[in-house]
Amino acid sequence: MPKLVIDGREISVPEGTTILRAAERLGIEIPHLCYHPKLPPVGLCRLCLVEVEKNPKLQASCSTPVAEGMVIHTESERVLKARRGVLEFLMLNHPPDCTICDKAGECKPQEYVFQCGIAESRFIETKRVNPPQDFGDKLVFRVDRCILCQRCVQFCREIAGMEELGVFNRGGRSVIGTFRGKPVENKYSGNMIDICPTGAITSRDFRFKSRVWNLTMVPSICPRCSNGCNIFIEFKDNKILRIRPRDNEQVNQCWICDEGRFGHHFVNSLDRLTTPLIKNGGKLSPTSWEEALGRAAEGLGRVIANYGAESLGGIGSAWCTNEDDYVFQKFLREVVRTGNIDLGKIREEKDESYPGNDFLIQPEKAPNRRGAEEMGISPGEDCRDREGMFKEAAGGKIKAFLIIGSNPAKETGAREALAKVEFLVVQDLFLTDTAKQADVVLPAASYAEKEGSFTNFRGRVQWLNRALRPRGEARPDWKIICELANRMGGDFSYPGAQEILKEIAEKIPAYREVSLEKLRADGILISTK
Amino acid sequence: MRLKDKRLNILEYFYIPPILKGMGITLRHFFSRKVTVQYPKVKKEIYPRFRGAHRLEKNEQGREKCVACELCATVCPSKAITIEAAESPDPEVEKYPLRYEINVLRCIFCGFCVEACPKEAIAMTDRYELADYSREALVYNKEMLLK
Numbered sequence: 001m002p003k004l005v006i007d008g009r010e011i012s013v014p015e016g017t018t019i020l021r022a023a024e025r026l027g028i029e030i031p032h033l034c035y036h037p038k039l040p041p042v043g044l045c046r047l048c049l050v051e052v053e054k055n056p057k058l059q060a061s062c063s064t065p066v067a068e069g070m071v072i073h074t075e076s077e078r079v080l081k082a083r084r085g086v087l088e089f090l091m092l093n094h095p096p097d098c099t100i101c102d103k104a105g106e107c108k109p110q111e112y113v114f115q116c117g118i119a120e121s122r123f124i125e126t127k128r129v130n131p132p133q134d135f136g137d138k139l140v141f142r143v144d145r146c147i148l149c150q151r152c153v154q155f156c157r158e159i160a161g162m163e164e165l166g167v168f169n170r171g172g173r174s175v176i177g178t179f180r181g182k183p184v185e186n187k188y189s190g191n192m193i194d195i196c197p198t199g200a201i202t203s204r205d206f207r208f209k210s211r212v213w214n215l216t217m218v219p220s221i222c223p224r225c226s227n228g229c230n231i232f233i234e235f236k237d238n239k240i241l242r243i244r245p246r247d248n249e250q251v252n253q254c255w256i257c258d259e260g261r262f263g264h265h266f267v268n269s270l271d272r273l274t275t276p277l278i279k280n281g282g283k284l285s286p287t288s289w290e291e292a293l294g295r296a297a298e299g300l301g302r303v304i305a306n307y308g309a310e311s312l313g314g315i316g317s318a319w320c321t322n323e324d325d326y327v328f329q330k331f332l333r334e335v336v337r338t339g340n341i342d343l344g345k346i347r348e349e350k351d352e353s354y355p356g357n358d359f360l361i362q363p364e365k366a367p368n369r370r371g372a373e374e375m376g377i378s379p380g381e382d383c384r385d386r387e388g389m390f391k392e393a394a395g396g397k398i399k400a401f402l403i404i405g406s407n408p409a410k411e412t413g414a415r416e417a418l419a420k421v422e423f424l425v426v427q428d429l430f431l432t433d434t435a436k437q438a439d440v441v442l443p444a445a446s447y448a449e450k451e452g453s454f455t456n457f458r459g460r461v462q463w464l465n466r467a468l469r470p471r472g473e474a475r476p477d478w479k480i481i482c483e484l485a486n487r488m489g490g491d492f493s494y495p496g497a498q499e500i501l502k503e504i505a506e507k508i509p510a511y512r513e514v515s516l517e518k519l520r521a522d523g524i525l526i527s528t529k
Numbered sequence: 530m531r532l533k534d535k536r537l538n539i540l541e542y543f544y545i546p547p548i549l550k551g552m553g554i555t556l557r558h559f560f561s562r563k564v565t566v567q568y569p570k571v572k573k574e575i576y577p578r579f580r581g582a583h584r585l586e587k588n589e590q591g592r593e594k595c596v597a598c599e600l601c602a603t604v605c606p607s608k609a610i611t612i613e614a615a616e617s618p619d620p621e622v623e624k625y626p627l628r629y630e631i632n633v634l635r636c637i638f639c640g641f642c643v644e645a646c647p648k649e650a651i652a653m654t655d656r657y658e659l660a661d662y663s664r665e666a667l668v669y670n671k672e673m674l675l676k
Contacts, residue, residue, distance in 0.1 A: 099598035099647050100624040208614040208624055211599045 004070040019061035019072060020048055030074050031083060031112050033090070033197045034149035035062035038253060039158055045149050046086045047112070050074045058082050084116050090147050091121065093128040094198065101145070103199030105212040109147065130175050136183025138190060138258060139201050141176075146200035148174055152192045159255065160186040161356025176200075187357045190261040194244060194254075205262050206242040218467035219246055219520075221454050222260040223319065223447045226364040228456030228523075229256045233264075233448050233467040240264045240448060240468070250522055251460060257361050266446070267468070272429055273443035274472020284431075284441060289473065289483075296440040297487035299423040303400040304336060313340040313389040313398050316377035317405030317477075318366035321452025321464065323500040324477035325368070326508075327492065328404060329376040331481050335490035339380020340389055340398065343372050344406020362457055367447070371455030374510060374526075393417035400424065404477055405444065409433035427480055443474040450476035451497040453519055455526065461514055462523035575655040580638045582656040583631055585674040586649060592619060593675055594650035597626040601642035601651060609635035610642060629671040633659055 003012040006023050013022045018041065020030050034045040041063040049058040053071040058079065061072075073079060091113065098104040127144070135141040153165045153176065164184050168177050178184060184192075193203045215234040222229040222243070229252035232244045243264050245256040276292030277284040303311055314332045316325045332341050347365040351357060379385045384392055390413055392398040400423040408414040410433060418424060418437050426438040435441045449470040455461045470476070478500060482492035494500050498516055505514045510526045518524045540546055566573050575581075586594045597614035613628035642651050661667050 097623075099600070100596050104598075208597070208616065211603065213603065214599070 002066050002068040002070070004066050004068070004072065006072045007074055013066055016065050019050060019052075019059070019064050019066055019070075022066050023050075023061065023072075023074060028074055030061050031108075031115075032062055033108055033147065034151060036151055036154075036195055038255075039151060039154040039195075042150060042154065045090065045147065047083060047090070049079060049082050049086065051076050051079050080116075083112075084118065087112055087116055088118060088122070091118075092123050093144065094147060095127065095144050096121075097145075101199035102202045102207060102212070103196075107199060108197040128172070133177055134181070134183060135178065135201070136185060136189070138204055138262065139184055139192065140204050140207060142200050142202070143175060145198045146176055147198055148176065149197055150176070151195045151197065152176065152201060155188075155192055155195055156184075156186065159191070159359075160188045161359070162186040162354050186354070187257050187259070187351070187361060188255060188359075190258045191245070191255050203242065209241045210236050215241060216467075217244075218448075218465050220448065220464050220467060221367065221462045222256060223367040223454070224257075224260045224263050224365065225362040226367060226369055226457035227251065227360050227362045228367060228454055228460060228462055229260055229360060230462065231256060231260065235448075235467055238468050239268050248522055250525075251456070251462075252360055255360060259361070264448075266429070267448050267471075269430075271431070272446075272471045273431060273435075273441065273474065276443060276473070277431075277435075277438075277441040279439045284436070284438075289475075292440050292442060293480075293483050293487055296425045296442070297484055299439055300336070300400055300402065300425065300484075301488055303423050307399050309336050309338040310340070311397065311399040312336055312338050313342075313384065313393070313401050314338070315342060315344050315386060315389075315401065315403040315406055315408060316372055316375075317344050318346050318364075318369040318372050319405045319447075320372070320477050321368065321447075321450065321497070322371040322375050322455060322461070322504060323452045323497045324404070324481070325372045325375040325377050326500060326504050327478040327481045327485075327494070331485045331490065331492070332402070333376070333380070335485050335488055339383030341377055341383070342379055342386035342389065343369065343377045344403070344408060345386070345411060364457060367456070368454045370457055370459060371453070371461070374455065374508065375504070376508075390414045390417040393421050396420065403427070403434055403438075404481075405429075407432040407434045409437065425484075427477055429474075442480050443472060444480065445470040445474045445476045449474065452476075452478075453501060453514075459526045460523045461511070461519055461526055463516065463519035465520075579655050579657075580640045580653045582633065582654055582659055583636075583642070583669070583674055584652050584654050584676075585629065585671065586652055587675065590619075592622070593626065593629075593671070594648050595626050595629060595646075596622070596648055596650070597624050597629075598647065600645040600647065604641045604645040606639060606641065607635045607637050609633070609637075626671060629674060631669045631674065633667045633669055634664060 001012040001014055006026055009026055011022060011026055023030050030048050032048040035041050043060040043063040048061045050061045051073040052059050098110060130143040133141050133143055156164045164178055165176060168175050192201045214236050217232045217234050220231050220233045222231045230246035230248040232246050233240055234242050243261050245254050247254045275286040276289055278287050278292050278295050316328050329341055332338055346369055348363045349365055350363040389398055394417040399421055401421055402425045404427040424438040425440045426435040427442045427444045428435050429444055429446055447464055448467045451466050452464050453461050485492040504511050513524055588594050597612050599612050602610040602612050609632045611630045612626050614624050615627035617625035640653055643653055
């Protein structure tokens, strides 16, 4: 372990560590633009120059490994002068258009220029003008803002697994571009919005939606597949405006896929259910919670009284949190006393468009299949699974269904089976085909509007924080089930999802280690079966 | 300790001299130069740096100078400014305010928005008679501000 001194402070780091990383350990931030911890150092921007004693020239700290006895200065006069000069060169062709740039506010060059106190450019010549380029419908590329750090080129090559960008021409005419002007198509291209240190690559989806300092960030978990990537939900006026990755070395490092990044619009959709609906004379009409819950409890109770608990089936959801699913199965097992419980069908999609595209994306397009199963969303002994339930419903043995967060009406035979049942209660975000057939439809809160936990496909349990107020009168699924259970003779009095989590930790052996603090940090890997 | 009332002398007892003294002041002002202005028939002179209702400035093409950077909305201490940005239909301009609203009911006329604007796109006029019949009419939209 070489020992070295940075700014008068001693530190020893493993062999091969770069000066920049060693300084980071001491809490010293050396300004840098091209270096990114997840990409190989290229030493292009020259902003991270530091003074190494007994070395005639300043060294690029991002690519110089430490050596025994090095004495490094990161804030000496020589370094500051060089940094100022480099920054001035980098800004030569960079337009001063922070006023309209979406990056402004989280832009590194902007920050560094502000720190250096450079107010005016000495450059009187006309700025370089390169022809505009189209990067496809996810990204907006503003070639004049580019400082040629090549992070995007590196990202495509090293992380996304599809070499789509390159540097064309030489010297002052160098320009980033796509090969033959093809649009960028890799499944992780949105990450280039984050890693681009300037506003050269910005998001088409978020374009001009808001200045970044007006957004509120809430840590959450991406619901688009079973990988459980850590995200920040960034919102304004109770509307999600963008999703950005949150660092978690165990799950997604600092990346997310484009589906997760741009696939949040369903939360803000105007088609969301906002009030409970009940069927009156074959037509669904809005009503109050009181009436809808009363109708649901009465309808389910009637079926149980007339045909027995075995005539009721429940379909849980891999889109719901562990807490929702736990309360759901507890309601069916302890209040209704039926074991006809199964999980709604999960869309599976294996994308093989290019090798390496699956480094985050999982084929299972629901966040919590594993968690739901472990919560007990599976048929009890001598009880029917999903297909069995629909078969029996078609045969007239199952008379009522309680379906949360899934749309089985798309499956073969299920639509006919659902049409035959006497009573159908559906809890969902949207008026799905299944909900259209229901007697009572209850509006549920989306993942951004409730607290809870997801278990990813590897068994990592992670916590979702509430970001938004639920749309309209929507409520979290567990709350709806509790209300329903209390109307049917149960006693479900959970003040919040956190108390349900505590009960899960007590009741389910695999989850005994689970606690809110651990879930909020990096999540916790439950013991595998 | 007991306080004793000051005994009034005979002149003070009849209140005549104080009344005459007060009348004297009134009469003196009656004939001196008047300070009141007969508003609204007569209006006071407005000083050049007076901060009245806002105006959005136009460029040579007659379009708003504003590029919707939202610095005015950010600096506004009473959160009176709402801006919704969009891609401009003008190919020469990238970003423009689709919606620009100033809620004059919230505005405290501090002028920070004018100071913050990097494009000199917002100014304050000498218009100060802003009363209206509804609250809605006092949320000035872009068209009203551009007039």
